[in-house]
Amino acid sequence: MKEGKILKAEGDLHNASINRSPAAYLKNPVEEQAR
Incomplete structure (x- = not known):
């Protein structure tokens, strides 16, 4: 495996x-539909 990045927005x-x-x-x- 190789080191990497995870970006979140x-x-x-x-x-x-x-x-x-x-x-x-x-x-x-x-409940999920009401979101």
């Missing part, structure tokens, strides 16, 4: 679409 993403099918999204628990 957090923030809001505006005007973006959901990257999952609506049917798959609806299988999430209600």
Whole structure:
């Protein structure tokens, strides 16, 4: 293995679409859908 870096960013993403099918999204628990 070789040493490397992991970079992380957090923030809001505006005007973006959901990257999952609506049917798959609806299988999430209600608490997750409310996020």
